[in-house]
Amino acid sequence: MEPQNLTGVSEFLLLGLSEDPELQPLLFGLFLSMYLITVTGNLLIILAVTSDSHLHTPMYFFLSNLSLADIVFISSTVPKMLVNIQAQSKTITYGGCLTQMSFFYVFACLDDLLLTVMAYDRFVAICRPLHYIVIMNPRLCGLLLLVSFFISLLDSQLHISMVSQLTFCTDVKIPHFFCDPTQLFRLGCSDTSIYIILLYCIGAIFGCVPFSGILFSYTRNVSSILRVSSSGGKYKAFSTCGSHLSVVCLFYGTGIGVYLSSAVSSSPRKCAVSSVMYSVVTPMLNPFIYSLRNRDIKRALRRLLSRTA
Template identity: 80%
Template sequence: MGPKNLTSFSEFLLLGLSEDPELQPLLFGLFLSIYLIAVAGNLSIILAVSSDSRLHTPMYFFLTNLSLADIGFISTTVPKMLVNIQTKSKSIAYVGCLTQVSFFYLFASLDSLFLTVMAYDRLVAICHPLHYTVIMNPRLCGFLVLVSFLISLLVSQLHISMVSQLTFCTDVEVPSFFCDPPQLLNLACSDTSTNTILVYFVGAIFGCLPVSGILFSYTRIISSILRVSSSGGRYKAFSTCGSHLSVVCLFYGTGIGAYLSSVVSSSARKGAVTSVMYTVVTPMLNPFIYSLRNRDIKKALRRVLSKTA
């Protein structure tokens, strides 16, 4: 049978992480627990920051937006996976697949850009402490969040445009638990060379630039910290950056690891398992990294819990 346009299909089949029936209850329980922990953890960060006026600063404003993006990121893929496991179905509608592609890249790009903005915030706080409140004023903070959202929206629309132009044969089984565009490119019957070049170009632009910005910021930060004479001052400066740097390493480390494993490994299913790290595990760990390493967050959470009790 010849290739058909994507719109002639009513649904795709998501093969998930395993087709073993005995593993499905285990996977359901595991990913439901991870999802609930991730949502509860990120909502706790948002609640703590919003309820404590002492945390109404640029750093925690960006942290709140990062938590919102993490909730959206994990909610894009995991709920559909849980529904498919529970109903013993593998299907996802055509519109649902496009929606996943759109929101996946929207929230992934938001995560990347928010981490970059937070690195800039730490740069100003440590290298220009006397001018921090003047530079990081509410208008600039709102502008940075708005620009991050618009850029992320542009990235997601570019990927939707690429996916909607693909043509497929009869095989529409996606060897993953969500509609991953690289996997869709592998299933296409039409020439995907232009799409592949565009994917790598967009990835290079919107991936390398944030990483370069973060590296530049931390180069300046480390240089400034090393010039501090007292060990207590150096420790305090490092502690304010430790949580953010841990999240940066986790986000980009797992993302790069998933990309390299997909290039080296010929098994698409192994690539799907690796993608769990940055799509599911990272949004779950982020709030714990910030809450466990941040005294202000822990104090705010204790006050919220005491009021509730």
């Protein structure tokens, strides 16, 4: 049979995490709960930062944007999955697939870069405390956010351009709960080995470079903190980095796990299940990590909730 060009494909089938009808209500309830918790928690972080003048600092400016990115990140995949389960349908249109993929990669990469920018902010705060206000001025913060967003757009467009080169036969079943390029490449009729290599190279570049920056930042931070004479000063310095470091470990730990499992495992369904960790669980846990480990956020949330009550 002659391969069918991607532009002629009107829709794909998202098989989801399981095709067992008895598990669908459980999956719907579980993912709806996680989605609502994620959106509520991140919205509270954004409202707390914007409503409290004490939190109008570079660190919390980037934190509020990270929360916004997490909301859009999870909203790019989970609502479509919930609609498909509720409607007992597995279809997603060609345009919807590309749109979902575009939003997913834009805000996944933006999460990555914002964590890197926040690491730089902590580096300046700990290693250059006397110059912190001068260096981390509003203009630089806005510029860093803008550059991060445009780099994320570039990453997304690279993925979209590779997928647009694919050709398909009749099989358009994606064993995933969202349009993942890795799974799409496996459905291609033509040889996609070069695209798969490019896909992993792009992932390595956009993952390893920011991670190297974070690693360098915290190496310098730890060496600076260890030179502090008082134990109180050391504790205060470590506490300012604790929440961010926890989120970094969670984000990169789950991301690297999925990256390696997709490269090694031959089971697409196992890769889909493991991808839940970084695409759903990580955005859900971020607000809890920052609110539980950060006194300023907890105070701002208490003020916000008391005013609301």
